[in-house]
Amino acid sequence: MNEWLTAREIAAERLPDMPESERGVQVLAARNGWDGSAQSRKRPGRGGATEYHFSLLPTLAQVAFQQKHMVVELPTKPAKPTPDASLSARAQQERDARLAVVAAFEKFSRGLQLGYATRVQVFTDKFNAGSLVTETWVREIVPSLSKRSLARWQSQKRDGKANRLGHDPAQARKGTGVLETANEGKVRAFMLAAIAAQPHLSAAAVRTQCRYEFGDTLKVVSKGVEATIAMPPVRTFQHALKGLKSSHKIELIKLTNPDQYRSHLAPAGVGMLRHVSEPNQLWQIDASPVDALCVDGRYSVYACIDIATRRTIWLLSKTPRASAVALLIRKAILEWGVPDKIKTDNGSDFVARDIQRLFASLGIEFELSDPYQPQQKGHVERVIGTMQHDLGPLLPGFVGHSVADRKAIENRKAFSQRLGETEAETFGVSLTGPELQKHIDDWTTKIYQHRPHAGLKDRTPFAVALASTKAVRTVDERALDLLLMPVAGSDGQRIVTKFGVRIDHHHYQTPTIMPGTAVFVRMDPNDAGRAYAFAQDGAEFLGEAICPELSGLHPATLVRAAKEIRAELIDERTRDLKANMKKLAKGPSLIERALEVASRDIPNVIPLSRREEVHSTAHIEAAIAAKAERLNPSKPLDPAAAAAHRRLIEEMRAEEEAELTASTEAILEQRMAEVAAERTAGLPENVVKLPETPRERYRRALAYRARMQAGDLSAADAMWLGGYVTSAEFKAQSAMHEDFGDAYLS
Incomplete structure (x- = not known):
């Protein structure tokens, strides 16, 4: 009985509880983990299909299979177990040697009319005596055999635990x-x-x-x-x-x-974008240096892939820049139509304001992948790799995909041959940029898009795109070109002046747009002397801008025409305004109108009279006296009266000064008494109270100065300080202080 069957043979048996198709059996085997068990193996010979032992089948299926095929005969030699990755090579060899011994015992037992114990005894004796023919490698691993070991090996094999027979001392010591x-x-x-x-x-x-x-x-x-x-x-x-x-x-x-x-090595998902099923539903864009040199240097290639169909569009650029991205979008839109969404990375050429404005103008949703996460746009990354590895080696000037590849290509020539050669001579560079672009386009249209793709279930990108019934959204080519041509500098934003708008040191006349208007300007792709002004968001067309120097028009004629258009426009806008201004001038003046409205707003209330009192100051009295003097001028005094008047004034001033001096002295005396009392307040009564020394008065003056600077000095202390600092004593003490420093004050 053949105990090992392929999935096709199992399906052909039509066993109960088993699928009747080869694919169904394969799915069942994968679900139940048959491929990883010891009961599965590769069939030797051509094809190498996987075979499964019938013991893996469900119980009913096993019974039905044995009823159909079991034949009473001598058992065949068991097949050698398949390698197991969980065992080392040494352990697998140990296992195979023990299984060979068990197989030899089973072969030895056939036809012997002896009991099991007798057969084991005879076999072990003959094995240990070397009477049995045994392969050398088995004898090296199992030099001797005991009855207990043989019984244990049989039990483990019978229980499907043959891998336990493997033993690797190195693994045991690991x-x-x-x-x-x-x-x-x-x-x-x-x-x-x-x-x-x-x-x-x-x-x-x-x-x-x-x-x-x-x-x-x-x-x-x-x-x-x-x-x-x-x-x-x-x-x-x-x-x-x-x-x-x-x-x-x-x-x-x-x-x-x-x-x-x-x-x-990192876990990666498959089929993450299977929900994208229609053309132009999602594009991915990326760029990479081409693995081939041109006569004018190394170019970067921009790739655009349509996820649903795997179609690609390519564009070469000397350097990565936003304008190259815009031209790639133009090329793809004219070829495929407008997409719903475009996904890129965070490169400066992809996130430039011009590109974002272009996507917004075309109504395309813009999605950025996370920084440094190229796997989020893996489709375009892989298609760039496909182009580089498929087309790159065929191109003149191929430099390899890595530094190691480049070095290997250089080593095709001896160092002595490369010495003095240019890079173009070393790599055989002969292509120009346009020629390389043509090769890439031809490879795309003639090879890539007609090649079956695993992600398309082995269909070609050309066939998938052709089978789609989705309507293609097209854009007028001239309008698309206009959207791709914002003026350079200030992100295309300009302020209209009386000279128009300034673009690259030229003035473009805008007669239909008022000065001071902020506009967004796009250049005419076919006429350098013509531009188009839009609202700042680009959604409203405001008018044309023409440069007479670049458009071939006579400047004076253009300026005169612009003035006439501007005059007509202003007249039209101010016609009703002037009529209303005339009506306004015929009526009351503006102030009269304002006062009349204010009088209507005043509440109809009469205020009651309030209690009053006269407020007067010296200045007010002087002003009243001056006014009275002007109204009733005084008569000049005779010389005798004037002399008497001056004498009275001097006597009054002297009396006031005497009173002020007496008051000041009294205040100072009182303050000095307080100072003396404060100085001797802590002394016992039996201690003689000495008068204040000049040094103590000097220290007190310094303390008063500090308090005065802090704004914390009383008027009495300030008067004393003012008199003391002018005295000879203060000057003498100050000189001593300067000579001896702060030690003098201690």
Whole structure:
């Protein structure tokens, strides 16, 4: 009975509880994990289809299969188990040797009319005696055999646990090395961190770093006893580092080469844009340097891919710039129609204001991928790679996809041959930019779009686009060209003056637009002397702007015509305004109108009289006296009366000064008494109270000065200070202070 069947053979058996199609059986096998089990294998020979052991089938299916095909006969030799990635090569060899011994015992037992125990005894005796013919590699792995081992191996094979027969001493010792267990695993962690931080460290350098970190000895545990050992030699570190780099390969790549991890190892989804099913529903755009040189240098290629159909449009540009993106959009729109959405990265040429304005003018939704996340627009990234790898090597001037490729191409010639050669001679450069553009376009239309694509279920981009029934949104080519031509500088924004608008040191007359109007200007793509002015948002056309120097018109004639148009426009706009101004001039004046309205707003209330009192000051009295003097001028006095009048004034002034002096002296005497009392307030009664010395008065004067600067000095103290600073004593004390410094005050 053939116990191993392919998916097609299982489907042909039409067993209960089993699919009746090959694809159905494959789906069931994938769902139940048959491919990863020990009961699956590749059929030897051409084709190599996967075979499954009938024991994987459901119970009813197994019973039905055995009823149809079981034949009582000698069992055939079991097939060699397929390699298992979970076992090392050594363990697989150990397993296969033990399975060979079990198979030899089963073959030995056939036809013997002996009990099981007797057969085991005879077989083990003959095996240990070397009487049985055994392959050399089996004898090397199993030099002797016991009855207990043979029974255990049979049981594990019978239970479908053949992999347990594999034994690798190296795997058993894995993780038990000195450097892996030393210092409770801290040495291992430190070594891993060291090679993650600097992958190029040699084993000797890592050993040196470990000596700095842990000293010249390490602590290890052997058979439950902690011991101190010397730092292992470099050879031990080499073995340990090799194991760490192998067991932590993914983690180290993630830390040391994030781009490689993201490109080759990071989880990635498939079919994330399957909802995009119609042409022009979503485009992706990106740029990359071409892997080939031209006679005028290296170009960048801009790629646009339609996600639903995988069609592509390409445009070469000498340097990455926003105008190249605009021309790529123009080329794609004229070829395919207007898209619903375009997705790009965050490059300056894609996020330029001109590009955003172009998308807004065309009604295209603009989507940006996150910074440094090229996988978010993986379709255009992959199609650029397809073009570079498919077309690039066919082009003259191909320089390779990487630095290593470039070096390999250069090495086709000896260094002596390359010496003195230009880059063009080394790489055989012969294409111009337009020629390269033609090659890319021809490759797209003749090769790429007629090649089956896996993402299109093996259909071609040309066939998918042709089968679509979605209406194509078209744009007038001249209008599209106009949208692509904003004037340079200030993002196309201009302010209209009496000279018009200024573009590249030329003035363009705008007779239909009033001075002071902010406009957005686009150039006529076919006439450098003509421009078009729009509202600032570009949604409303305001008028033409013409430059007489560039359009070939006579400047004086154009200016005269512009003035006439402006005059007619202003007359039309001011005709009704002038009529209303005449009506306004015939009636009351503006102030009379304002006062009449204000009088209507005054409330109809009469205020009651209020209590009054006379307010007077010296200035008011003087003003009243001056007014009275003007109304009733005084008569001049005779000489005798004038002399008497002056004498009375002097006597009154002298009396006032005497009173002021007496009052001041009284205040000063009272203040001096208070100062003296404050100075002696803390002295006992039996202590003689000495008068204030000149030095003490000087210190008090300095203190008063400080308080005066702070605005905290009383009037009495200020009067005393004013008199004291003019005295000879103050001057003498001040001189002493200058000579001896602050030590004099102590």
